[in-house]
Amino acid sequence: MQWAFTLGVIVVGIATIRPMGFSGRGLAVVVLVALNSLFLLGRNVPQDRVPARxxxxxxxxGIVAAASLIGxxxxxxxxxxxxxxxxHIGYRLPPVGAVPLAALAGGLCGGVLYLHLGPGHESLSWGVGLCAALPVVVGIVSRSRQRAIDAVIESAESAERAARAEARTAALAERSRIARDVHDVLAHSLAGINMQLELVDALLDTGDLTxxxxxxxxxxSLVKESLKQAQWTVHALREDTLPLLGSLTAMIESSGHRDALTVDGTVRExxxxxxxxxxRIAQEALTNAARHAPGGDVRVEVTFAAASTTLRIRNGPATREAAGAGSGMGLIGMRERxxxxxxxxxxxxxxxxxxxGGWQVEAVIPE
Structure with a gap:
């Protein structure tokens, strides 16, 4: 659009401005038209490529050339x-620099016509020359509007970058959550299964069938337990709603303990x-109890207070040989959760x- 206006002004000027020729005043007018065209074409140069000075x-x-052409x-x-x-001066420069130049343009153009410094005064009033300063207002308004549009675009781009960063953070958090769930399900169960299979392999040489x-x-039994834990994990990853007490009861019974759940306070979901x-915390605590304190008693307590829900898992000391040290990731995962x-x-x-001699895990979640 800007190129079209610029070329339109140049074409109209060449078609209407007189005299034009190859000598005398006509040659001077041709030179001034060419100079004014060059100065006017300069407004199409990108702003970031030209220093303010x-x-x-x-x-x-350009103002001097325009005033000379009018005269x-x-x-x-x-x-x-x-x-x-x-x-364009009003658009390209800040008001503190554009207004003085606009005043200079109005003064020169109006002065040339008022003082009759050329034949131009015969067809134009000196008031037209003074009005040459007025378009600076249009340029300043356009500059302000463009700045506002740029600010909105920059704000939108910044918001988009923030949204992408938040999405990446959410994706990383989801990966961490899945990693914790996979650890909760597989790490202890597979370690226990592997230990039993190694024991079977070692006993084959002894012939002790019992x-x-x-x-x-x-x-x-560990395989069955792993399958149940995998089902709980699938529910958790799908974000299905599971009943707290019912799920805890099933989880405790599948770990080999009966009547180990105690509930205090007004029950709510x-x-x-x-x-x-x-x-997930209860699952990890029960798995740790089975691994590190096999044969020990386990008690699970859920307390519903006015502003919080408390889960407490206690296990007594082991009565059989423990499976060995764990990875330490279970407790870290519980703290992250x-x-x-x-x-x-x-x-x-x-x-x-x-x-x-046993172990206790207590989780308190405010509501």
Whole structure:
């Protein structure tokens, strides 16, 4: 659009401005038209490629050339060069620099006509020359509007970048959640199954069929437990709503304990997100108890307070040989989960009471 206006002004000027020739005043008019055309074409140069000082020099020379053309031409539309140049000065420069140049343009163009410094005064009033300063207002308004549009675009781009960063963060958080769930399901179960199978392999040489069957049965039990845990994980990844107490009861019974759940307070169903994390913490704690304290008693307590839900898992000392040290990722995963719902988690050995020598995990989630 800007190129079209510029070329239109040049074409109209060449078609209407007189005299034009190869000698005398006609040659001077031709040269001035050419100079004004060059200065006017300069407004199409991208703003970021021209320093502000160069723009001021270019605009000043263009104003002088436009005023000279108004005075030298007898007839035509030479004044359009001044009008469009001043308008672009208002757009290209800040008001503190554009207004003085516009005043200079109005003063020169009006003065040339008022003082009759050429034949141009015969067809144009000196008031037209003074009006050459007015298009600066249009340029300033256009500049302000463009700045506002650029600010909106930049804000939108910034918001889009922030949204992409948030999406990446959410994706990483989801990967961490899936990694925790996979660890909860597979790490302990596969380690236990592998240990039983290695035991079976070692017992084959002894021919002790009784112990081989016991180890094989324990491996089968671990496989069944792993399948149940996998089902819970699928539910969690799908974000299905699971009943807290019903799921805890099934989880405790599948781990080989009966009547181990105690509920205090007014029973209610916490938010799905809270239930999901409590179940995963309970699963991890029960798995740790089975691995590190096999044969020990397990008690699970759920307390519904006015502003929080508390889950407490206690296990007594082992009565059989433990499977060995774990990876340490289970407790880290529980702490990560509790932090996601602004809760607190404490875990440590029990130093007194009937469960002395055992372990306790307590998770408190505010609501």
């Amino acid at each position: 160069v723009v001021v020099v270019w605009a000043s020379l 030298a031409a007898r007839t035509g539309t030479g004044y359009l060069f001044a009008f469009f140049l001043v308008g 112990r081989i069957r016991e180890a094989n049965d324990r491996a089968h 916490p938010p799905a997100r809270v239930v999901q994390h409590l179940l 509790i932090a996601m719902v602004d809760g607190t988690l404490t875990a440590g050995p029990i130093t007194e009471g009937p469960d002395r």
